[in-house]
Amino acid sequence: MTDASLSLRPIGFRSPLRRALIWRGGLVTAVFAAPILIALALPETGPAVSAATRNLPPSLAHPFGTDALGRDMAARSLAALAVSVKIGLFAAILSTALAVVLGLAAALDRRLDRIIGVLTEMALGLPHFVLIMLVAYAAGGGIWGVVLGVGLTHWPRLARVLRHEAQTVAGADFVAVSRALGRPQLWIARHHLAPHLLPQVVAGFVLIFPHAILHEAGLSFLGLGIPPHLPSIGVILSESLRGILAGHWWVALFPGLGLMIVALSFELFGETLRRAADPREGVA
């Protein structure tokens, strides 16, 4: 095992990977910030209902059109995306924290490893969405139901990666050397473990985002997530079924596109981060 295979690859200033990282990171930042900034300017319950502006197609006053209750779809979609981003953030924090704790525990203790291994197998073996539905339902639905549902089900993959990575590092020659030199455990953790694990953690964290956002849409679509009068992409898409029958395409198109852009930008950024962190990756 050579040293290079174990460290974060140095990225050249002009390398395509670095450019991809900057470009996709910028996209994510914009996607993250835009709906939140706009949503801050709107009332928490979303735009007001009005009988006078029902089912209007897109126009200058209502760039995304209006829905069956006369609400401005642009405001409603952005408010919904802000909720999506919020859910993604909390679910990703919860899930990553669980993965780090469980992954490291498994790497450092044999008995714990076995227990966590069984847990991981079980969580991966059960149908993913069924588990989320169960947790979300048990948590009483709403934003926190979705956060718990996604957070409690998305740790296993990252936990596995971290466990493997930690075990590899712990068994590496340079760690043995550090031990022999009498370095304390904490020093080894800081100088050897952390640099190897951090990129994985960050990539895993970002990759949970699109999952959480899509699952929120799915859960709310099924009526287990956000209550239907609050802004949520899942609720909007579920309602749009009726609108589409009546020819109101705009109630589905723009929020659907918005969801796609948000999910995709996180996915791309996470993928790039993962590649930057993965020493075995050949070309960026």
Added chain:
Amino acid sequence: MSLKTLKGLVPAALLALALAPPLQAGPVPPLVLAVGGEPEGGFDPVLGWGRYGNPLFQATLLRFNTDLSLVGDLATSWSLSDDRRTWTIKLRQDAKFSDGTALTAEDVAFTFNTARDAGGLVDMKILREARVVAPDTVELELTRPQITFTSHLVGLGIVPKARYGADYARHPVGAGPFRMVEWRPGEQLVVEPNPYWHGGTIPFPRVSFVFGAEAAAIALAQTGAVQVAAVPPAGSDAPPAGMRTLHVQSVDNRGVMFPMVAAGGKTAEGKPIGNDVTADPAIRRALNQLLDRKALVDLALEGHGRPAHGPADGLPWDQPAAALPDADPIAAAVTLEAAGWIDRDGDGLREKDGREARFTLVYPASDSLRQALALGVAEQAKAVGIAIEPAGKSWDDIDNVMHADAVLFGWGAHDPSEIFALHHGDFAGVAYYNPGYYKNPAVDAHLDAAQAAPDFKAALPDWQAAQWDGRTGFGARGDAAWAWLVNIDHNYWVSDCLDLGPLQIEPHGHGYPITQGLQGWTWTCN
């Protein structure tokens, strides 16, 4: 006119009829209806079939005319004893079941006694006994006076004693206008005219009811496969070719139920009772004055509905004087100011004794109409400084909070026992009836007086007095126990060739009520 000329007129009239251009030349096609209404448990009246519309297979003792007056069907006369406890009902002699056997007083007594004991959806515990007193006469003895027992005379289809058994619900036999050909649960029900029916002939060789989602009904109507389809308000004004849109008025209403007592109580199961904001009559009355119900009809029903001012708008037992003029924010503000609800800190929200004018309005999350109404009400209430927070919940969750939070409920029946159950103190906390724990002794007295009336008509003034008797009542002018919002129009697409005759104001339950006059429908095309 001599007998001789009369004799001569008969063949002439017959000839004229034969030569006249045939009104119904060509075969009348079988009818296909997509109006929902499939009963989960089958077609057993004892278990509740027929409560929401035409029982098809069974005949009832009485029925409602289109103006909701009572007329006899199997009964030729009916009377209530002086102590208001015993109904004596004389039956027609020519009624036969669809298997050809005669319907007798035995069958009627059997049906009522069975319904009393079955404890199904038909709550008939008040019946002591149904007795045969002559081959054509039945007596129904009640444990106490209850004029709304007439709803059972109208609603309970008579089953044959000899043919009633475990599989009756799937293979109904009755003396109604139709008999069953086939029922495939979840898909369709096919019926044909009952040749033994006492009411005359029905022009249609068959009638099929197709069940399934609303979208399926619309698709079928667009291909011309159905003659009547129940459709949602959105897009109902664009019927397919060969069909017309029918908006039928209803008492299928929606309104806001207010918790009427101060917070702090608990039910036996530990659910909270009471709400300090909605317990204040000024809040409830102000909302009744404030709400622009016409705007709500426009918002939630695309204009296909009527503003609702009470639980029985337009029915014989309605009291229009109980309503307050609405869409009047100034009157609402005056009511609130007079009661001490004033916005002292300028945040747009009124307060009284340090309590903000803020409460939760719960709606069933699965019901988009009630969601729209909840949002509309909340939006309008902002204008007078009342913060209403909509909350979408499952029915299970609503059960837990409905004594402490305002809830968007829907009612509407051809039966005044509904306004009894919604407002009588004895029904406080019973099922969904009086979740707000409303109790006003004066209202209870009027409701009890109505139940003790000598006949249905005589009860009407008492039902009306319960809503507003000049001093008090459950209506908006009195206690304002509810803020009724809208009566939903039931929307149908009907074939241009189909004449549905006169229509009644329909009760709760979209779709199936249109079949009430099915046996009188006619086909007007060649």
